[in-house]
Amino acid sequence: MTILSTEPRGTAALLVNAAGQYLLHLRDANKVICDPGTWSIPGGDREGEESCRQAVERELFEETGLSVPLEPLTVVNAHGPTGDEGQIQVYVGTWDGDDSTLPCPEGIMFKWFPAETTAWLTMCPWTADVIALHQKTAPVPVPRSASAPARVGRSRTRLNVIGVHLYLEREDGRILLGRRHPDVAFAGDHFHFLAGHLESEGAKAGLIREAEEEAGLLVAPEDLDLIHTIHMLDEGENTDGQPRLGLVFRARTWSGTPEVREPEKCLEWIWADPARLPKPMVTYTQAAIEAISRGETYTELGWT
Structure with missing residues (x-):
């Protein structure tokens, strides 16, 4: 005999950073899903005989690539896309990473917000209730000291975000650049390499994936040569340490x-003259292009 679980069918994870900000997920609009077009938190329904904890850990990893310790916070009532009512077991955890590094295979984007800012967002109703509850019950976080950003020589290890960038050059010497959408979290309306952050993959594999996803370009791994490395901290548009x-x-x-395959991230692809780069440019992209033209293979920005 199969014993049906009495746990809520839905699960969700509220992630908080050391500054007391909440990681919110902008859901797709104009789709038959729960709370379309609103800011919510990652999660999803249990599958098969999963427990709530197993489901929320799976959903969090699938949607963000994160595996963090989670503790039960509360159970909320919610309505599905057809008006049916159900319950969601909400968990809470901490993560201090960069929201722009998250893969976001579903929805539009992830972004950190302080609790007070949520009043001005189009919020999923039950998510707003969860944040209000957490504000009442959670201890006040201790913000990271602004006077002690991460620098070379600190004893505490910090993970480095790794990005891959495509230097595509035509026979006439012009290189491929994309103009980023004004609403993206990083460098809106700036020109940038075709680029992305690595997932669970090698650098070449990640760049090949990004080239096809973003621009419909096919590149073989044996045709890729590493020509420049740039290591940066607190650089230009990135000021989060x-x-x-x-x-x-x-x-x-x-x-x-090149074709625009992700219009929510990139408005256009252009072939630019490296000697007369378009403006505005992502600061480190311009620095890398100028260094490559000088035959240099390494650049550091923002380190003291």
């Missing part, structure tokens, strides 16, 4: 014509 390592690969050959 998160160290970043950028790997710039040149593709000797490729197939396809």
Whole structure:
């Protein structure tokens, strides 16, 4: 005989950072889903005989790539896309990472928000209730000291975000650049390499994936050469203290014509003259291009 679980069918994870900000997920609009077009938190329904904890850990990893310790916080009532009512077991955990590094395979984006800002957002109703509850019950976090950003020589280890960047050059010497959408979390309306953050993959595999996803370009791993590395901290548009390592690969050959496949992230692709770069440019992208033109293979930005 199968014993049906009495746990709530839905699960969700409220993630908080050391500054007391909440990681919110902007859900797709114009789709038949729960709370379309609102800011909510990652989660989903149990599958098969999963427990709530197993489900929320799976959903959090699938939606963000994160595995963090979670504790039960509360159970809330919610309505499905067809008006049916159910319950959601909400868990709470802490994470101090960079929201722009999260893969976001579902929905639009992840972003950190202080609790007071949520009043001005189009919030999922039950998520707003969960944040209000957490504000009443959680201890006040101790913000990271602004006077002691991460620097070389500190004893505490910090993970570095690794990004991969495509240096695509035509026979006429022009290189491929994309103009980022004004609403993206990083460098809106700036020109940038075709680029992305690594998931659970090698650097070349990650760049090949990004090239196809973002622009419909096909590149073989044997045609990629690492031509520049840039290591940065508190650089230009990135002022969150998160160290970043950028790997710039040149593709000797490729197939396809650049097309905008992710219009919510990139408005257009252009072929630019490296000697007369368009403006505004992402600061480290321009620094890398200028260094490559001088034959240099390494750049540091923001380190003291």
